[in-house]
Amino acid sequence: MQNLTLFCQSGLGRLSWRAILPLLALFFSIGTQSANAAVGLSNQNVIVNQGNGNNTYGETAFDGFTLVDQSSGSTTTPAFDINTGTLTLNGGTLTTTETGSSVVNGAFIDYTLFDAIGNPINLGSGSIQLTQTSVNAGVRTFSLSNAAINLVPLIQNAGNGYSISVGFRAQYRDGNKNPKAVDDNGGLGYTASFDVVGTRTQAPTVNPSNIQLAADGASTPTSYYYPNTGTNPQFPGYQFTSSQNAGGVSGAFDINNGQLRLINSTLTTTEAGPNTVSSVVLYYRVRSTSTGGGAFQAITLSQSGNVSNGTRTFIIDPSNSSNSNPQPNLVAAAAVSATGNYSIDVYYQASGVNSSTGTPFTLTYPPTGFSTATFTVGGTPIAVTIWTGSVNDNWFDPSNWTNGVPTRTTNALVRDLGAGNTVSYPNVRSDYRYTTAGGALLYDNTNSGPAETLNFTMAGSSQASRSIARLVIGQLRVFGTFDNTYDSFIQRDNTIMEFAGGNQNITGGTFVRVDISGGGIKNLQGVMSIAESLNFLTPNVYANADVPVPVTNPYATLLDNAGVLTTDITQPTISVVVLSDRIASNGNNGAQLNGETDKSYLYGFVRTSRAGVAVGETRTYGNIGLTLTFTGVNDPNNVDLTRNTVEAYSPVSNRFGIRRIFGVRPSNQTTNNGGLMANMIFHYRNSETKRLAGPDTRTYGTGIIPEERLTIFVSTNSGNTFQLVGRDAVPDTVNNTVTRTGVTTFATFTLGDTNNPLPVVLTAFNAVRSGDNALVTWATAMETGSKGFEVQVSTDGTTFRTLGFISSETPNSLQARSYKYVDTESGKFGTRYYRLHQIDLDGKDSYSPVRAVNFDGTANSTALTAYPSPFTDKIDFSINAATVGNGVARVQLLDMTGRVVREQNISVQNASITLESLSDLRTGLYVARITLPDGSAQTVRIQKQ
Numbered sequence: 001m002q003n004l005t006l007f008c009q010s011g012l013g014r015l016s017w018r019a020i021l022p023l024l025a026l027f028f029s030i031g032t033q034s035a036n037a038a039v040g041l042s043n044q045n046v047i048v049n050q051g052n053g054n055n056t057y058g059e060t061a062f063d064g065f066t067l068v069d070q071s072s073g074s075t076t077t078p079a080f081d082i083n084t085g086t087l088t089l090n091g092g093t094l095t096t097t098e099t100g101s102s103v104v105n106g107a108f109i110d111y112t113l114f115d116a117i118g119n120p121i122n123l124g125s126g127s128i129q130l131t132q133t134s135v136n137a138g139v140r141t142f143s144l145s146n147a148a149i150n151l152v153p154l155i156q157n158a159g160n161g162y163s164i165s166v167g168f169r170a171q172y173r174d175g176n177k178n179p180k181a182v183d184d185n186g187g188l189g190y191t192a193s194f195d196v197v198g199t200r201t202q203a204p205t206v207n208p209s210n211i212q213l214a215a216d217g218a219s220t221p222t223s224y225y226y227p228n229t230g231t232n233p234q235f236p237g238y239q240f241t242s243s244q245n246a247g248g249v250s251g252a253f254d255i256n257n258g259q260l261r262l263i264n265s266t267l268t269t270t271e272a273g274p275n276t277v278s279s280v281v282l283y284y285r286v287r288s289t290s291t292g293g294g295a296f297q298a299i300t301l302s303q304s305g306n307v308s309n310g311t312r313t314f315i316i317d318p319s320n321s322s323n324s325n326p327q328p329n330l331v332a333a334a335a336v337s338a339t340g341n342y343s344i345d346v347y348y349q350a351s352g353v354n355s356s357t358g359t360p361f362t363l364t365y366p367p368t369g370f371s372t373a374t375f376t377v378g379g380t381p382i383a384v385t386i387w388t389g390s391v392n393d394n395w396f397d398p399s400n401w402t403n404g405v406p407t408r409t410t411n412a413l414v415r416d417l418g419a420g421n422t423v424s425y426p427n428v429r430s431d432y433r434y435t436t437a438g439g440a441l442l443y444d445n446t447n448s449g450p451a452e453t454l455n456f457t458m459a460g461s462s463q464a465s466r467s468i469a470r471l472v473i474g475q476l477r478v479f480g481t482f483d484n485t486y487d488s489f490i491q492r493d494n495t496i497m498e499f500a501g502g503n504q505n506i507t508g509g510t511f512v513r514v515d516i517s518g519g520g521i522k523n524l525q526g527v528m529s530i531a532e533s534l535n536f537l538t539p540n541v542y543a544n545a546d547v548p549v550p551v552t553n554p555y556a557t558l559l560d561n562a563g564v565l566t567t568d569i570t571q572p573t574i575s576v577v578v579l580s581d582r583i584a585s586n587g588n589n590g591a592q593l594n595g596e597t598d599k600s601y602l603y604g605f606v607r608t609s610r611a612g613v614a615v616g617e618t619r620t621y622g623n624i625g626l627t628l629t630f631t632g633v634n635d636p637n638n639v640d641l642t643r644n645t646v647e648a649y650s651p652v653s654n655r656f657g658i659r660r661i662f663g664v665r666p667s668n669q670t671t672n673n674g675g676l677m678a679n680m681i682f683h684y685r686n687s688e689t690k691r692l693a694g695p696d697t698r699t700y701g702t703g704i705i706p707e708e709r710l711t712i713f714v715s716t717n718s719g720n721t722f723q724l725v726g727r728d729a730v731p732d733t734v735n736n737t738v739t740r741t742g743v744t745t746f747a748t749f750t751l752g753d754t755n756n757p758l759p760v761v762l763t764a765f766n767a768v769r770s771g772d773n774a775l776v777t778w779a780t781a782m783e784t785g786s787k788g789f790e791v792q793v794s795t796d797g798t799t800f801r802t803l804g805f806i807s808s809e810t811p812n813s814l815q816a817r818s819y820k821y822v823d824t825e826s827g828k829f830g831t832r833y834y835r836l837h838q839i840d841l842d843g844k845d846s847y848s849p850v851r852a853v854n855f856d857g858t859a860n861s862t863a864l865t866a867y868p869s870p871f872t873d874k875i876d877f878s879i880n881a882a883t884v885g886n887g888v889a890r891v892q893l894l895d896m897t898g899r900v901v902r903e904q905n906i907s908v909q910n911a912s913i914t915l916e917s918l919s920d921l922r923t924g925l926y927v928a929r930i931t932l933p934d935g936s937a938q939t940v941r942i943q944k945q
Contacts, residue, residue: 038102038175041184043095044168046109047145048192051086054145062166063190079160079195085152087194088368091128091144094168098138101175105341106289106374107132107142108169108237110189113154116161123207124154127169127237129343129372131292142170144292148368158196165191177250179239204277205270206350206365211235212264213330215242215253221263225373235346240375247339247378254379255339258331262344264316267301267365269350271310275361276941277352278925280314286333289341289374296345297328306850309831331377339378345370355927355939358894382454387414387467393424394434394443395451400426406453408479408501414467416460425467428495430474450475450498457483471495479518484509484526493532493585499565508575512585516600522565524604529578532586534602536563536595562597567604569646569698579608579622592623598687607642613666625683626662626749632677636666636746645688647697649719649750654846656703657713657750659688664746676746680725682712682738684751705753707733712740715748718923724784725749767834767851768865770878774823774853776834779868783813790837791821797833797850811841818868828855864938866928870945874916877930879908879938887933891915893942894927901926908933918944 044059052070067087069080080087089111096104106129113124128149130142151164167189171181212221225235240260241251253260262284269277283296301314316327330336330344347370350363385403398404406412417423428451434442451471456478460466466486472495479501482489491497491512498515499506499522508526516522517537528534568575579591586592590610593602608622613636618629621641630636642663650656666676689710693703697719712725723745731738738751765778776791788807792800803825809817823834832855836848865878877891891913893902901921906913913930921944931937 038099038180039104039170039172039182040097040099041094041168041170041182042097043093043141044184045093046166046190047090047092049086049088049090054090057192059166059168059184059190062192065192067164067192067194079158079197080152082152082155082158082196082198082200085196087151089128089147089149089151089164089166091130091147092166092168093141093143094130094170096140096142096170096172098140098172102172102180104140104170104172106171107140108171109166110169110183111149111164111166112189113151114163114165114191116159121154124151126234126366126371128369129237132290150367152196153367155196156200158198158200160195161193162196163191163193165189204275204350204352204361204363206267206280206348206363207269208265208267208348208365210264210266211262211346213240214259214261214263215240216244216259235373236371238373240344240373242375245378247380249339249376249378252339252376252378253331255331255336255377255381256379258377258379260330260375261327262299262330263327265299265301267314267348267350269312269314269363271312271352274355274939275352276355277312277350277363279352280348280350282316282346282348283370284328284344284346286330286335287343287345288335289343294335296347299327306852330375336377338381341374341376343372343374345372347371353898353927355941358898358900358927358929360898382409382411384411384413387412387426389417389423389425392443393427394445395426395428396430396445396448397443406451406456408452408477409454411455411457411480412453413457413459414469416465416467419465425469427470427472428474428476429472430476432473448474450477450496452477452479454478454501455480455483457481458486458488460486460488463487471497478504481505482509483507516563516565519563522563524565524567524575524577526574527576527578529580530591531580531583533592533594534565534577534579536565536597536600536602562600564600565602565604567602567606567646569605569644572605572642572644575604577602577604577606579606579624581609581611590622594623596685598685601645601685603645605642605644605646607640609638609640611638613637613639625660626664627681627683628664628678630676630678631742632675632744634668634675636668636676636678638667640665640667645685648688648692648694649697649715649722650693650701650703654693654703655753655756656693656701656705657752658684658692658705658710660684660750661719662749664749666746676744678743678746679741680712680739680743680749682740682749682751684710684736684738686736689751705751707731707736709754710738710751711754712738712743713750713752714743714745715750716745719748719750722750722752765836765848765851766867766869767853769853769855770822770865772826772828772855774828774832774834775865775867775878776821776823776851777819777867778836778848779818780813783808783811783817785841786811786813787839787841789819790839791823792835792837793823794833794835794850795830797831797852800833800835802837820867830854830856864928864930864940866940866942870943871918872945873919874914875918875928875942877913877915877928877940879911879913879930879932889913889933890931892929892931893921894929895924 046057046062047054050067050070069085092109094107098104109128111126113121115121128144128147130144132140133143134141155162167183169181169183174180210224210226212224214221225233225238242253242258244254244258246252246254265282267280271277280301282299282301285294285296287294299316301316304313304315336342348365353360383403385401385406387400388402389400391397391399394400396405414426429445430448430450431445433444433446436442458467458469463486466488468488470490472492475496475498477498477500481504484507487509489509493512496513496515497511498517500518502518502520504522506522506524508524508528510529513532514530515535515537580586582588582590606624610619610621613619615630615635620627624643644661645659647661648657648659689705689707691700694701708730710731711727713722714725715722725740725743728739728741767774767776786808788805790802791804792802794800803823804821806819806821832853833850835850837845839845867876887908888905889908891904891906892900895901923944926942926944927939928942929937929939
């Protein structure tokens with residue numbers, strides 16, 4: 001192979017692509033191999049799309065070549081347009097030849113973009129992993145097309161002499177199984193040049209800064225792995241390793257209990273003009289390194305902090321990383337079905353809307369394709385026994401299984417036997433002698449004990465094409481994962497389904513009686529419908545059983561437990577326990593929740609309903625913790641009840657509720673406002689009164705409410721504001737109850753602190769530019785002992801001073817009230833930050849969130865402001881323009897997809913417009929577009945409460 005020099009511009013030597021990726025050698029714990037390497041490289045081809053489809057260049061032909069935009073069909077097109085030009089690196093082909101006992105296990109194309117003077121371009125480097133397509137006598141062929149790394153979007157400014165350098169690399173293991181790598185052309189690469197013309201149209205950008213992965217059960221990552229160039233190893237091409245060395249393979253994760261968790265990611269977006277980013281999703285998938293397909297899974301990132309000059313930061317919500325909803329374990333992915341090498345692919349997608357046009361947009365990173373890292377899985381899989389049904393339907397007959405009757409240390413698999421197959425699916429009849437109606441013995445399971453298995457999988461491809469398993473008589477204990485994806489498990493009356501292991505995953509299903517035992521976290525990933533009872537048993541029943549040691553739980557909040565069933569509170573319709581209404585199988589009493597303690601409980605979302613509830617009836621609603629006796633003149637009829645024990649409200653600093661929230665929904669809506677009345681007993685657990693006041697509803701904090709200070713609050717707007725319900729007496733701290741008679745409002749209930757009630761419930765706070773001034777507006781739903789509000793301003797967002805004081809309209813109020821303040825100080829420039837300092841009559845105080853107003857440039861002649869935002873039923877628009885006369889304006893409300901949800905002609909009076917009857921709109925963000933009588937149009941973003 002020739003030792004080629006790199007293409008040069010302006011007389012400057014070009015750095016090699018290998019110099020731009022100095023950490024690649026660290027990735028594989030090797031030094032770059034010389035021409036005497038045990039693996040040879042040949043048949044290198046680069047695939048590039050220049051606008052007219054794929055073009056394949058041999059590496060020497062590529063070196064020194066001038067790339068041109070051919071999208072118009074003409075080869076005379078001089079350059080690539082910076083906004084619309086197509087220059088896509090779509091992969092390539094490579095042949096490797098092994099000598100001796102070396103074995104190639106991966107091939108890559110490394111690329112780097114350079115500017116005209118030879119400097120590497122930020123974000124312009126990476127790797128494309130090729131896929132092995134054939135192997136014959138040590139000769140392997142690798143290829144990949146349509147990787148689609150779009151190069152033009154990586155160029156910020158037009159100019160001549162840009163270049164792309166590519167190089168081929170193979171990784172292999174030598175005769176001693178040491179990881180090695182070899183590259184072509186001595187690491188110098190091959191370089192082609194191109195020109196770029198035009199002016200970049202500014203658009204929002206997406207810039208991930210890190211992905212955090214934690215190996216071997218660690219609660220924090222050992223390293224950061226960047227998709228971009230950084231001081232730590234790059235994510236593309238990185239080989240993650242474990243301390244387990246499973247199966248004798250160095251750095252391999254054990255297939256049974258290995259952990260490589262994707263626990264966090266940080267990404268920033270920058271916005272331009274009216275384009276506003278509203279959400280970011282991280283997509284990931286795990287696949288065998290030798291394959292290239294599989295569906296991507298989504299993790300929605302949460303915005304962290306405030307917007308700063310159009311820049312937003314998104315992270316994986318830390319509350320979603322709790323043990324109740326851990327981030328994905330890549331080793332446990334469905335694609336990891338055997339030992340071997342696996343790849344993790346990731347990409348990001350940001351979504352938003354143009355507030356001027358209402359047009360939605362999406363952005364991805366990488367602009368096309370995805371970033372890839374790898375890991376190795378080793379060890380010996382836990383033994384699996386597969387149902388054959390070769391004799392009969394008896395679970396306990398070893399002849400019906402490939403590897404004997406399942407035990408608590410073996411996995412059981414029931415395959416979909418397919419249409420037309422006459423083989424019986426398994427039926428569990430434990431401790432039972434099964435005979436025909438005539439008394440003939442079919443099989444005898446006397447003294448069998450409960451049926452047991454570690455992981456239990458009922459396979460299938462859809463609800464109509466699935467396997468079946470039935471619990472007919474007796475008991476089934478599952479000690480590992482319960483995979484009932486297609487709802488193919490059937491439980492008969494008077495039987496027991498027990499989840500008895502340590503940490504377990506449960507996909508859900510329809511059950512009669514479910515018992516929780518054995519300690520650990522039972523993670524419910526679907527709907528668990530209970531007909532009779534959900535029971536938390538005596539702690540540590542199976543503490544000394546021969547079961548695998550559960551994975552260490554890194555989250556201290558749930559460490560000391562005796563069996564906790566968790567649901568994903570962010571998906572209450574998908575991950576939820578549903579307790580049945582009154583039916584014959586539960587004695588016409590409704591399904592019951594029994595045995596909860598501070599160490600064994602349901603940590604998540606549960607719902608139930610009772611039909612035909614009448615005045616005078618005392619109902620416990622399945623013993624979930626709220627007892628109601630309706631006492632008024634009206635029957636509530638059907639009552640739906642929900643309980644959430646993951647979240648705790650904390651709307652104001654030092655004012656918070658406990659980690660238990662009930663939703664009460666009577667169906668008799670005609671009497672729901674004052675026509676219904678009930679006596680209430682609110683039950684709680686001691687642990688729910690601690691670790692409160694976190695940064696959000698799910699994250700644990702340090703706040704505590706002493707039991708003797710607990711009292712009942714109700715919210716009619718999903719926890720945005722609260723009203724005091726109160727209590728009849730001090731709480732019963734022995735039975736953990738708070739009682740209140742004469743309750744007349746039924747919505748969302750929680751317990752708060754009598755000493756720290758919500759003094760002012762702030763429902764809206766906004767600050768907007770109005771000409772040369774700032775209009776500061778706010779609203780309250782309830783005020784208790786409130787003196788008033790200081791309006792404060794800051795020029796750096798840190799040090800605030802008081803502009804003025806607005807007294808409360810009345811110190812105590814249960815009615816909604818609105819306030820405003822105009823900042824008329826002269827000489828405003830740059831960004832000014834506004835907040836409220838609310839002060840009580842007793843000296844207690846709290847602060848509102850901070851709002852930023854920019855005073856750079858000239859104010860819009862028709863600046864549009866909205867008040868209040870968030871709004872409930874109506875909203876007022878104010879146009880700051882002396883030239884806007886009276887007349888008819890066209891008002892449109894658009895949701896975040898750009899769909900018009902409300903449109904109305906309204907008269908403009910004194911430069912103001914009022915839009916009413918909006919209570920039917922869904923909660924969320926909207927864009928208001930107003931076309932004024934003079935034909936001009938203005939938009940403003942508003943929020944429905």
